[in-house]
Amino acid sequence: MIQHEKLENVVIRFAGDSGDGMQLTGGQFTRTAALHGNDLATLPDFPAEIRAPAGTTYGVSAFQLHFSSNDVYTPGDVPDVLVAMNPAALITNLIHLKRGGTIIINDDAFDKKHLELAGYASNPLNDDSLSGYNVVRLPLTTGTLKAVEGLGLSNKEAGRCKNFYTLGLVYWMYNRPMEPTLQWIEEKFSNRAELAEANAKALKAGFNLGETVELFNARYDVAPAKLPPGTYRNITGNQATALGMVAASQRTGLKGFLGTYPITPASDILHFVSRYKNFGFLTFQAEDEISAICSALGAAYGGTLAFTTTSGPGVALKAEGIGLGVMTELPVVICNIQRAGPSTGMPTKTEQSDLFQALYGRNGEAPVPVVAPQTPGDCFWMIMEAARLATKYMVPVFFLSDGYLGNGAEPWQIPAVSDLPDMKVTFHTDPDHFHPYSRNEVEARPWAVPGTPGLEHRIGGLEKHHGSGGVSYDPGNHEMMTKIRASKIAGIANDIPELEVHGDQEGDLLVLGWGSTYGAIHVAVDRMRARGYSVSQAHLRYLNPMPKNTAEVLKQFKRIAIPELNMGQLSRLIRSEYLVETVNWNKVQGMPYTAGELEELIEKLLSGEERMNPVDEASMADAR
Amino acid sequence: MNSIEQNGLNVIADKPEYTAKDFSSDADVRWCPGCGDYSILAQVQRTLPRLDRKKEEYAFISGIGCSSRFPYYMNCYGFHTIHGRAPAFVTGLKVTRPDLSVWMVTGDGDGLSIGGNHMMHILRRNINCNILLFNNRIYGLTKGQYSPTSEVGKKTKSTPFGSIDTPVNPVRFALGCGASYVARTIDREPKHQQEIYEDAYNHQGTSFIEIYQNCNIFNDGAFSQLTERDVKDDNVLPLKHGEPMIFGKESDKGIRLNGLRLEVVSLSDTSVEELLKHDESSQELAHTLALMIDRPGMPTPIGVIYREERSTYDDLANGQVETAIERFGEGDLEKLLHEGETWVVA
Numbered sequence: 001m002i003q004h005e006k007l008e009n010v011v012i013r014f015a016g017d018s019g020d021g022m023q024l025t026g027g028q029f030t031r032t033a034a035l036h037g038n039d040l041a042t043l044p045d046f047p048a049e050i051r052a053p054a055g056t057t058y059g060v061s062a063f064q065l066h067f068s069s070n071d072v073y074t075p076g077d078v079p080d081v082l083v084a085m086n087p088a089a090l091i092t093n094l095i096h097l098k099r100g101g102t103i104i105i106n107d108d109a110f111d112k113k114h115l116e117l118a119g120y121a122s123n124p125l126n127d128d129s130l131s132g133y134n135v136v137r138l139p140l141t142t143g144t145l146k147a148v149e150g151l152g153l154s155n156k157e158a159g160r161c162k163n164f165y166t167l168g169l170v171y172w173m174y175n176r177p178m179e180p181t182l183q184w185i186e187e188k189f190s191n192r193a194e195l196a197e198a199n200a201k202a203l204k205a206g207f208n209l210g211e212t213v214e215l216f217n218a219r220y221d222v223a224p225a226k227l228p229p230g231t232y233r234n235i236t237g238n239q240a241t242a243l244g245m246v247a248a249s250q251r252t253g254l255k256g257f258l259g260t261y262p263i264t265p266a267s268d269i270l271h272f273v274s275r276y277k278n279f280g281f282l283t284f285q286a287e288d289e290i291s292a293i294c295s296a297l298g299a300a301y302g303g304t305l306a307f308t309t310t311s312g313p314g315v316a317l318k319a320e321g322i323g324l325g326v327m328t329e330l331p332v333v334i335c336n337i338q339r340a341g342p343s344t345g346m347p348t349k350t351e352q353s354d355l356f357q358a359l360y361g362r363n364g365e366a367p368v369p370v371v372a373p374q375t376p377g378d379c380f381w382m383i384m385e386a387a388r389l390a391t392k393y394m395v396p397v398f399f400l401s402d403g404y405l406g407n408g409a410e411p412w413q414i415p416a417v418s419d420l421p422d423m424k425v426t427f428h429t430d431p432d433h434f435h436p437y438s439r440n441e442v443e444a445r446p447w448a449v450p451g452t453p454g455l456e457h458r459i460g461g462l463e464k465h466h467g468s469g470g471v472s473y474d475p476g477n478h479e480m481m482t483k484i485r486a487s488k489i490a491g492i493a494n495d496i497p498e499l500e501v502h503g504d505q506e507g508d509l510l511v512l513g514w515g516s517t518y519g520a521i522h523v524a525v526d527r528m529r530a531r532g533y534s535v536s537q538a539h540l541r542y543l544n545p546m547p548k549n550t551a552e553v554l555k556q557f558k559r560i561a562i563p564e565l566n567m568g569q570l571s572r573l574i575r576s577e578y579l580v581e582t583v584n585w586n587k588v589q590g591m592p593y594t595a596g597e598l599e600e601l602i603e604k605l606l607s608g609e610e611r612m613n614p615v616d617e618a619s620m621a622d623a624r
Numbered sequence: 625m626n627s628i629e630q631n632g633l634n635v636i637a638d639k640p641e642y643t644a645k646d647f648s649s650d651a652d653v654r655w656c657p658g659c660g661d662y663s664i665l666a667q668v669q670r671t672l673p674r675l676d677r678k679k680e681e682y683a684f685i686s687g688i689g690c691s692s693r694f695p696y697y698m699n700c701y702g703f704h705t706i707h708g709r710a711p712a713f714v715t716g717l718k719v720t721r722p723d724l725s726v727w728m729v730t731g732d733g734d735g736l737s738i739g740g741n742h743m744m745h746i747l748r749r750n751i752n753c754n755i756l757l758f759n760n761r762i763y764g765l766t767k768g769q770y771s772p773t774s775e776v777g778k779k780t781k782s783t784p785f786g787s788i789d790t791p792v793n794p795v796r797f798a799l800g801c802g803a804s805y806v807a808r809t810i811d812r813e814p815k816h817q818q819e820i821y822e823d824a825y826n827h828q829g830t831s832f833i834e835i836y837q838n839c840n841i842f843n844d845g846a847f848s849q850l851t852e853r854d855v856k857d858d859n860v861l862p863l864k865h866g867e868p869m870i871f872g873k874e875s876d877k878g879i880r881l882n883g884l885r886l887e888v889v890s891l892s893d894t895s896v897e898e899l900l901k902h903d904e905s906s907q908e909l910a911h912t913l914a915l916m917i918d919r920p921g922m923p924t925p926i927g928v929i930y931r932e933e934r935s936t937y938d939d940l941a942n943g944q945v946e947t948a949i950e951r952f953g954e955g956d957l958e959k960l961l962h963e964g965e966t967w968v969v970a
Contacts, residue, residue, distance in 0.1 A: 035967055180965070224969075233966045243961060250957050257720050259712075277948035279955030282719060282941055287745040291712035294705065294742075298685070298716025301703055302724070306716070324706050414966065417958045450683045450701035450717075450724050458649070458696050460704025461688075470651070471696065 003218040004175070008069050010222055011076030012170065015062040015093040016085030016106075017054050018047060021163035025083075026063025028167055028181045034234040034411050035180055037224025038067040041519065042409040043075035043592070048264065048347045055109075055117035057088045064096075069223040073519030075408065077594035081173075083166060085109060085140070087118035102134045104169070106162070108141035136215050140166055147205035148198040157195065161202035168206025175219050178203055228413065235412040237376035237405035238265070241335060242272030244383035245307055246279050251384070251423045252391055254305035256281035259295035261288055264347040265403040266309045266337035289314040293321035293334065300330040301459075303427055303449035305387060309335040311403075312354045313344065319362050322396050326366040326485060328459045329437075329445045331390035331397075333383065334358075338402040340590040349590025350403035352515050353566035355573070358398040359544055365482045367489045369393070370543040372400040374518035377412035379405060382541060385496075388423045392495075393488055394444040400543070402565075404516045404592045431455055436469035442495075443488040445469075492545050499547040503529055503536030506556035509606060512582075514540040514570050517563055517593055524598035533606055540570070551578050561585055561605060563593055642673035649699040655690060660811030660837035664758065665697055667817040668727075675825055677725050684727045685714050687734035690765050691758035691837075694729040708739025711746035711755075715937075718751050722938045725825070726753040732773040733763050736792050740772075747801035749937040750829040754821070757834050759794060762843035780842075794834045795914040795929060799907070804829035804932040806910065808925065810836045812851040816862075816926065823928060829936050850924055863913070863927030868899035871923050879923075886912060888921060904931040 012029065016022045023044055033040050043064040052059030066076035078098040084090035086109035097103065105125065115123055124130055125137060144162040145155075153161075164185070171178055182200055189196035210216065235243075249256030258273050260266070262285065274283040282299075286292040289310055296306035310318065315336050325332050338354045340346035358370045369389050373382040383399055390397040428434070428446035431454025437445050448455040457469060465472035466480055501510070503525060513521045518539050525537040538553055540546060554560055554574070562571040563585035571582045585601050587593055640646075647669040655661045672682065682700035686692035688707035695702025701724075705713045710728050718726045728746075735743050735757045746755070762780070763769040769782040773794065777786040798806045805827045809820045817835070824831035836847045849859045857873040869879035870891070878899040880889045886900070903909055910930035916922040949955075 031965065035965055037967060037969065227969045229969050231962065231966050231968050233962065233964060246955070246960060247957055250955075255720060257716065259716055276955060276960065277945045278952045279957075279960070280945055280949075281955075282945065284715065284719060284941075286712065286715075287741060290709055291715070291742055291745070294709040294712030295716030295719075297705075298703075298713035298718075299720040300716075301713070302683075302717045302721035304716075304720040320706050321709065328703075414961050417961070450721065451680055453678070453680045456680055456700045458651075458698075458702035458704065460695070460702075461706055462704065 002216065005218045005220050007220045007222050009066065009076075010068070010081070010174065010220065011064065011066045011079040012081045012083070013062055013064045013079035013093060013096060014083045014166075015060055015089035016083075016163070017088070018049065018051050018059045018061045019054060020061070020085045021160065022061045022063050022085070025163045025167045026065055028184065029170065029176075030065055030409055031184070031234060032171070032176050032180050033065070033067040034232070036176065037227070038222055039070065039072040039225035039227060039411055040065060040067040040409070041072045041075045042066070043404065044407045045591075046348055055086055055088055055114045057092050057118060060089050060092045062089070062093055067222055069225050071225065072410070073522045074592070074595050077596040081170075083170065085162070085166070087114045087120055087124075090124065091118045091120065097133065099132050100134065102136060103130065104166070105135060105137045106140035106166075107137045108139050138169070138209070138213065138215070143205065143209060144202050147202050151194050151198050151201070153194060153198055158198065161198050164199045165202040165206035165209075168203040168208075169210050171203075172207045172210030173216060173219060175221050178207060227411065230413040232411045232413055234409050235377055235380075236268070236407055236409045237373065237379040237401055238268040238337065238407065239272055240377055240379035240412065241309075241383050241399075241401060241406070242269050242276070244380040245269075245273055245387075246276050246281055247380070247420055248384045248387035248423065249279065249281055249305050251420050252305050252387060252425045254303065254391070254425055257284065257296060257299035257304045257306045258282070258309065259284045259286055259292045259299065259306065260309045261286050261292045261314060263289075263311045263314050265339055265406045266311050266314075266335065268406065269309045269335065269337070289317035290321060293318040293332070296332045297321060297325055297328075297330055300325075300332045301328075301450070303447065305391065306331070307333045307335060309337065311337050311339045311347070312341045312357065315354060315357055315361065322368065323362040323364065323366050324461045325396035326362070326368060327461050327464070329394040331394055331447070333386045333390050333397050333399055335383070335399045335401065337406045338400060340588070346590045348403065350516065350592060351565045351588060351590060352400075352402055352517070353569065353588070354400065355514075355543060355566065355569040358400055359573075365486065367486050367544065368396050368398055369489055369492055369545070370398040370400060372515040372541055372543055373405060374515060374539055374541055376405050376408050376410045378541070380412070384421065384423070388421060389492060389495075391423065391425045391447075392444065393442060393492060394447060395489065400515060402516050427452065428455065435467045437464050437467050439484070442491055443484060490545050493548045496542050496545075496547060498549040499538050499540065499553050501536050501538050501553060501556075504534065505536070507534035507536055508558050509533075509535040509602065510554065510557035510560050511535060511537050511598070511602065512540070512554075512560055512562050512570070512574065513537070513564070514543060517565065520593040520595045520598055521563060523595035524602060527595065527599050528602050533602065535602055535606065543570070543573075546577070554578055554580050559583060559605070561602070563587070563598055563601070565592065639676065639678050642679065644669040644673060646679060647672050647699050649697055651696045653697050654693065656841050658840040659690070660760065660839070661691060661694070661758065663811045663814060664756065664817065664835055664837065665694065667814050668756075668821060669698070671818045671821040671825075674822060675725070681723070682725050682727065683717060684729060685710050685717065686729040687739055688765070689731040689734045690839075691729055691731040691756075692734060708734050708737070709742055710734070711739065711742035714753050715746060715749070715751050718753055719938045719941050722752070722942055728753055728755045730755065730757050732757065732759045732761060732771045732794070736794060736797065737772045740792075743797075744801045747798055747803040747830050747832060750802075750804050750934060752828055752830070752936040752938050754824045754831045755833060757794060757832065758837040759834050760837045760839040760843055761846050762839050764839050764842055768842035793914060793918060795917075796911070798832040798834075799910055799914055799930060803832045803930070804934055805831040805928070806930045807831070807928045808834045808836070810847065810850055810860075810926060811838060813926070820928070827931065829932075829934065859923050861916070861923040861925045863902045863925050863929065865902055865904045865928065868896050868901050870896070870899065886916065886919070886922065888923070904928050907932070
């Protein structure tokens with residue numbers, strides 16, 4: 001008799017070849033968990049190669065999912081269950097697994113060829129290298145082939161159903177309904193009835209396998225989470241960004257335009273937005289990154305709410321265009337879904353190393369506002385905020401998401417449209433005393449669009465005369481205009497929420513972060529607080545300008561630690577802006593911080609084991 | 625308020641009657657005295673009053689370079705952008721504002737060197753706009769380096785021993801990119817320019833106009849064979865759709881097709897019937913005519929080299945929006961936010 005055990009938290013990691021469909025498997029489990037009402041977070045972890053040679057370690061694609069009956073802030077530090085479809089998936093993912101965790105192995109793939117491809121000298125299933133784990137060996141390939149036998153599929157097609165077979169098994173383990181996935185299969189393969197049938201059969205056969213093999217001692221239940229009341233959907237950061245763009249277009253009353261060039265991990269935003277044409281939202285796949293920003297500026301010039309999406313290397317190419325946006329004071333939102341750099345770097349891996357690029361990556365004095373979402377769902381709110389600032393202050397605005405937020409998913413409480421901020425934009429139309437570079441109360445210039453009678457004027461990249469907007473080489477005017485462009489941005493501090501502190505408002509340590517590290521910091525701080533440490537969290541969603549009370553918040557704590565997925569960019573900014581000492585915690589591995597890593601860092605710091613990390617000491621020595 | 629009919633166009637009822645002066649801004653023109661740009665500016669200003677548009681509907685977009693100062697001198701909407709990228713600004717503007725008449729001003733360096741990539745794509749997409757490419761075969765604003773259209777062996781500040789790279793032929797480039805309208809004119813031919821600008825305006829799609837323009841400071845006389853009274857008629861072939869290709873001071877020479885090559889023949893021993901007739905709709909002929917400037921002894925064709933009616937990108941893009949609205953209804957944000965699966969937490 002199989003027991004039913006109740007669990008609060010489960011972390012599963014599906015790992016296989018790029019062609020094994022692990023992202024799909026993970027995505028389906030995520031949907032089902034979300035529909036069940038669990039809180040969750042996901043971490044897709046895949047290679048840049050679309051189809052690396054089968055069986056190799058560099059072709060391994062993984063998907064990690066954390067679901068819970070409690071609040072979830074991260075995709076989980078260490079998985080409880082690892083599904084390894086082949087030896088390469090095992091060897092590359094075993095380090096992630098919890099000691100004593102369960103490994104579900106596709107026994108069929110552990111042949112000599114695959115073991116060699118993965119770099120195993122001997123079969124780990126036959127020695128004691130997996131002795132600390134609960135290893136469940138199953139013939140997942142042959143099981144699948146048997147399940148879909150007689151449906152007229154080629155061997156290759158039949159083999160490809162094994163991800164659903166595996167998913168069925170995991171559904172059984174966690175007592176999940178198959179209906180959402182069965183429905184999905186039916187829709188997805190509506191043109192290939194035989195594939196629909198095969199995948200459905202594979203899923204059910206996998207589920208039944210759990211019942212019959214008697215390899216598992218228990219099935220697990222993870223109850224729905226107690227989320228605030230409301231209607232929810234599952235959402236990735238890139239999806240939320242796309243929806244936020246459409247919402248911003250609706251709330252500003254402006255037509256939307258996205259000028260962009262495909263780049264990992266930002267392309268999905270284009271894929272989503274290009275479907276929303278009935279919102280009058282145009283997408284333009286430009287010939288390159290430069291054309292993308294320039295087309296967006298051209299659209300903005302014409303009175304459209306314009307966006308461009310890219311990742312770090314693309315921002316490098318857009319720099320001159322963004323500078324023109326600063327000079328001509330046109331509203332445009334630049335979305336950087338950051339990835340590991342420099343150069344091409346690691347396109348599918350996450351990093352936060354483009355903060356300085358956003359702040360300073362242009363010629364001349366060219367300040368722009370910078371905002372950063374902190375969760376996948378927050379992308380919706382912050383892209384709207386970026387659009388609000390751009391149109392209100394007539395300025396290009398940076399939106400810094402990253403690969404982890406962009407591809408990661410969480411349940412998202414759907415807001416009522418009536419609760420969205422009203423960002424109505426009105427163009428300037430009055431020809432009386434019109435000056436293209438006159439200023440309103442927030443130092444923004446008027447948005448006067450072509451087609452408006454009596455406002456014909458010229459703009460461009462040459463320095464503008466204050467007020468008239470004519471070309472000016474006057475030394476005093478240039479200095480004044482430089483200061484106006486800066487003070488306009490600085491003034492935004494009066495128009496954004498104050499920095500909030502999670503935990504005590506004063507104490508021994510403040511962990512200050514920005515962007516996608518929010519979840520891991522939140523969990524680590526809560527755990528340490530539960531253990532009695534005096535530690536609080538503050539998270540910056542506005543990097544330029546920073547909230548007005550930032551200095552005040554920093555003063556309330558004896559020490560400030562700044563964990564970042566870069567070499568200390570926010571930390572340097574905080575030091576230079578506020579003249580305070582900070583402790584740098586830096587991770588540049590293309591992977592997000594886990595809560596456990598941060599918990600350890602906090603503990604070491606507060607128990608005096610570690611003052612600063614070695615990198616920081618070196619850089620401090622350089623500074624001296 | 626006027627209601628006039630001019631040049632076969634129904635002019636919109638409330639369009640004021642303009643003169644060239646109405647299109648002249650109050651900015652001082654700062655091109656070098658004697659520059660060919662002055663004539664181009666004047667001819668555009670003389671052409672616009674004849675078109676069926678109000679002043680505020682024109683937007684002139686330029687890149688960087690001498691020619692790109694053009695928008696400052698036009699009393700309508702203007703955007704002086706960054707080097708080589710004007711086509712991208714034009715695209716963003718025209719696609720979102722199809723109601724505007726968008727003109728792009730560029731040069732041989734801006735349009736074919738740093739901006740060659742964007743030029744290629746605006747031409748193939750067929751954005752409905754007019755491109756004025758001022759070709760002076762030299763870099764003027766950076767003070768005299770050779771350009772991508774400079775002839776091989778050109779001695780300039782940056783090529784004291786002569787340039788060594790094969791020049792680009794702008795008309796061939798445009799045709800190769802799939803341009804739907806390609807024409808050539810000369811700064812010293814005011815009437816011809818005006819005809820071409822008006823014709824280009826009426827073409828639906830990207831109208832690419834190469835304008836030979838003299839830089840009297842750094843490349844003076846680059847086109848003197850085509851502009852000086854005593855020689856020009858023997859060196860310029862004015863193209864007229866459907867008419868035989870005749871040129872020469874005495875109209876005594878013609879162009880004949882010999883196999884796959886063009887040849888110059890004398891009308892004293894060749895009948896007009898044997899001459900090639902211009903056909904703007906023939907892509908094959910257009911490519912052949914484009915090669916003439918690279919063939920010694922051949923006259924330089926001016927006029928409309930190629931014209932093709934095909935859908936514009938801006939029409940198609942906005943058409944997709946209309947179709948989507950017809951099919952799915954006007955976008956409903958509430959519905960969009962709830963797309964896919966949702967669940968309720970009570």
